[in-house]
Amino acid sequence: MKRYEVIVIGAGPAGLSAAIEAASHGMKVVVYDENDRPGGQLFKQIHKFFGSREHKAMQRGFRIGEDLLAEADRLGVSVELNSTVMGFFGNKEVTVLQGDRIEHVRGNYIIIATGASENALAFPGWTLPGVVGAGAAQTLMNIHGVRPGKKILMVGSGNVGVVVGYQLIQAGCELVGVVDAAPRISGYGVHAAKIARTGVPFYLSHTIKEALGKDKVEAVVIAAVDERWQVIEGSKKTIEADTVCLAVGLSPMAQLAKMAGCEMQDIPARGGLIPIHKEDRETSVPGIFVAGDVAGIEEASSAMIQGRIAGATIARDQGYLPEDLYQDRFQYYKNSLSQIHQGMFGPDRKGKLDIMETDEGCPLCESLLTQGYLADVGLQFYPGIPGEERRRKGIVAVVECTQNIPCDPCQDACPKGCIIVDGSIAHIPTFTEKEPCTGCGLCVSACPGQAIFLVDETFAPGEATVTIPYEMEPTPEPGYRGLALDRSGSVLGEAEILSVRKSKAMDKTVLLTMKVPLEWSMKARYFRV
Amino acid sequence: MDSKIRIEEQDSFLSKPGDDLIICRCEEITKGEIRRAVHDGMRTMNEVKRYLRAGMGLCQGQTCSKLVRDIIAAELQIRREEVAITLPRSPVRPVPMGAYANDGTVRK
DSSP states (O other): OEEEEEEEEOOSHHHHHHHHHHHHHOOOOEOOOOOSSSSTTGGGSSSBOOBOOTTTTTHHHHHHHHHHHHHHHHOOOOOEEEEEEEEEGGGEEEEETTTTTEEEEEEEEEEEOOOEOOOOOOOOTTTTTTTEEHHHHHHHHHTOOOOOEEEEEEOOOOOOHHHHHHHHHTTTTTEEEEOOOOOOOOOHHHHHHHTTTOOOOOEEEEEEEEOOSSSSSOEEEEEEBBSSSSBBOOOOOOOOOSEEEEEEOEEOOOOOHHHHOOOEEEEEEGGGEOOOTTSSSSSSSEEEOOGGGGGOOHHHHHHHHHHHEEEEEEHHTSSOOOOHHHHHOOOOOOOOHHTTTTTSSSSTTTTTTTBBBBSOOBBBOHHHHHHHSSSTTTGGGTTTSSSSSHHTTTEEEOOOOSSSSBBBBHHHHHOOOOOOOOSSSOOOEEEEEESSSOOOHHHHHHHHTTTEEEEEEEETTTEEEEEEEOOOOSSTTTOEEEEETTSSSSSEEHHHHHHEEEEEEGGGGGGEEEEEGGGTTTTTTEEEE | OOOHHHHHHSOOOOTTTTTTTTTTTTTTTTTHHHHHHHHHHHHHHHHHHHHHHHTTTTTTTTTTTTHHHHHHHHTTTSGGGGSOOOOOOOSSSSOHHHHHHTTTTTOO
């Protein structure tokens, strides 16, 4: 039987980070993954990540995945693919299915980083072809280049739903709506806004009643629900669709941890049954550690830090990392984790419907929470949105970021220091011009939430320009006349593209500048080709 | 709140609308079959699994477990967390018989 110092189960962001950390201190690590490619969920994440620089903010998920793999390789970590850990036995022995053989291996330390699986929602017609998990649809689109369907209803407004929803639009699908039984959109407002401005309706306090069709989905029936999740009479609505994406939550795949004898706890807010673990990631069984979604649903940034903590702790336990250096590392990682736990969507505040204000005391925009777009009135409450007086002076950045989410790349992006995210990275950005805004647009492309725009109300008498971040195909050429849409996706009218800016620094986010009547300067936020 | 007494106090199993909804896709087990199993005395995930094969198909319960647990909980009028779950056993993924046959043999 083979014996390893460290066995990591799962080559996703948590597993690879754990392996990298342990290997960086000199340990010999093997990582097993059941898939034929490593990286877990990272490679299908084509959007820019949030957080701060240390959390790899602004990098697209798949790029982070590539970097992790390269570093693991450089450190001599052995990543074995098509290797399914199928059993966990006493004395930290695991059985690994590789092809037609079963390997028996033992580890001094084992890190379980097996991630999570998508939840299902059962309703009449859910077994028809066309009903897929949102994560599955994302894999189909972003890894295999196949559209899941043409007309798609997204069920679930959490981050998975709204992020995948936007990617479906990018892939050329028609997103016919986003449905959620809750009264508020549970994902980031900026993600919802990206979708709403293209014209997609949000149906909050609605549920899917049925998927209709003979051999595949042909239409969906949705209905409104009251506070007790009871269907409201007469509220049924039938929408033509060929695909239903279910984004109704994730559940930790913690079977191996339970099999290993780890003490488990059922915590609905964390996704279900999770292995109890200390801050240093060790479970109730000495030598068995957990990191990533398997220990509680969060996201990739948390997974990576948790993996690092597990790797460092093991290195310290085995004598590779001196205690004082370990403590420094641990505190650094712990602090990093607490930063991304801040804000309105943090693990301890998620789902709380009674939050009415931001931490700074700005009112939370109701229409952003229920319909996915910022209302035209009330913009003056947000410190990132310059007022009329400033706008009349010349080009200016308009930062439409109105909820506390841990994210601050805008601050780093501006070469003039115009955007400040003060104190905690979850604070709402403030537009304060240290030096005058030059309209370079770096902030527009840097914002992972596509929530920053350039507005020039001095372009010409009665005319303004609005520069938007654009990540759709095809990209229009200057001179092209299309339609300007407002935040709700309603057509304002015709608009002409004046310029199309691309650069390597902008990493595939194109800056589209359109000419609009002055009255639309604070309304036009999307361009339809 | 004794779930055993509650079940016995009810009439014999009554069909409800929605009972024909498939819950375990791999084994094609309906909501009605699961509810009837609870009435037959199956109160835990383990019992329902062994009685109906719910969770024993290709996905090993990855799709249906939460749904089955909710149905049991609703039938017993208890919270989902109070329904005892199955103990995962090796193998957690389907394994070809050939792999088991090769286990313990020397690699050629």
